[in-house]
Amino acid sequence: MPSITLKNRRIQYHVTNGRSSRYTYFRFRPDATLEIVVPGSTSINVEPAIREREDWIVRQHDKLTRSIRILDRDSVLFDGSRLKVVFEQTRGEESIIPDPERGLVTVRGPAKSTVKEMIRRWFLKESSSYVARALPALARKVGARYSRAEVREVRDWGYCTREGRLSFGWQLIALPEPVREYVLYHELVHLTERNHSVRFRARLSALLPDYRAREEELDRVVPIREEDCLGYN
Numbered sequence: 001m002p003s004i005t006l007k008n009r010r011i012q013y014h015v016t017n018g019r020s021s022r023y024t025y026f027r028f029r030p031d032a033t034l035e036i037v038v039p040g041s042t043s044i045n046v047e048p049a050i051r052e053r054e055d056w057i058v059r060q061h062d063k064l065t066r067s068i069r070i071l072d073r074d075s076v077l078f079d080g081s082r083l084k085v086v087f088e089q090t091r092g093e094e095s096i097i098p099d100p101e102r103g104l105v106t107v108r109g110p111a112k113s114t115v116k117e118m119i120r121r122w123f124l125k126e127s128s129s130y131v132a133r134a135l136p137a138l139a140r141k142v143g144a145r146y147s148r149a150e151v152r153e154v155r156d157w158g159y160c161t162r163e164g165r166l167s168f169g170w171q172l173i174a175l176p177e178p179v180r181e182y183v184l185y186h187e188l189v190h191l192t193e194r195n196h197s198v199r200f201r202a203r204l205s206a207l208l209p210d211y212r213a214r215e216e217e218l219d220r221v222v223p224i225r226e227e228d229c230l231g232y233n
């Protein structure tokens with residue numbers, strides 16, 4: 001497959017002929033190879049066209065190659081470590097035994113098909129106990145009061161209502177501790193600063209001088225989605 005170097009990234013690409021007689025399209029495949037669809041039966045030199053779209057291409061490529069998926073094939077991210085999921089069949093009992101030192105988590109259950117749901121319940125329990133453990137002390141540091149905090153299915157990592165209720169995502173425990181902490185601080189600061197204003201950022205930066213680095217790390221993480229499945233052989 002041909003490749004091109006853009007801003008120090010070597011990007012593999014492949015050219016196909018599309019139905020349009022005029023336009024050239026660019027799209028990325030999930031494996032981060034660039035697909036270039038050129039008009040009809042023409043054969044053109046695509047490199048100038050690639051260079052013209054350089055910024056967009058590099059941004060998309062980075063998204064695909066620098067992302068960290070919580071569930072990736074046969075492994076999960078837990079407490080910032082990647083653990084290989086090892087399934088052990090039982091007659092019905094269910095248990096999850098993480099072993100970060102060996103880089104694996106043993107999931108014992110009646111069927112492979114229940115593994116993902118067991119991981120969800122495990123994450124929910126661990127994320128809840130993390131929030132219960134860490135939030136009160138951080139709230140004191142921020143000087144913020146919340147009425148209630150819960151861990152559940154939320155669209156983003158955290159959420160806060162005008163009434164001072166905080167919600168956090170059930171996948172929080174996948175993140176490394178400093179990144180989890182950032183999520184908690186972020187919502188606590190929202191209790192007094194509703195928007196991502198300059199004041200909000202200033203407040204956050206006073207509490208966590210390296211908050212931007214933590215935020216960037218968070219942005220790379222891809223949560224488990226409904227349709228994801230564990231890729232066992």
Ligand SMILES: [Zn+2]
Nearest residue numbers: 186190195196
């Ligand atoms: Zn926010």
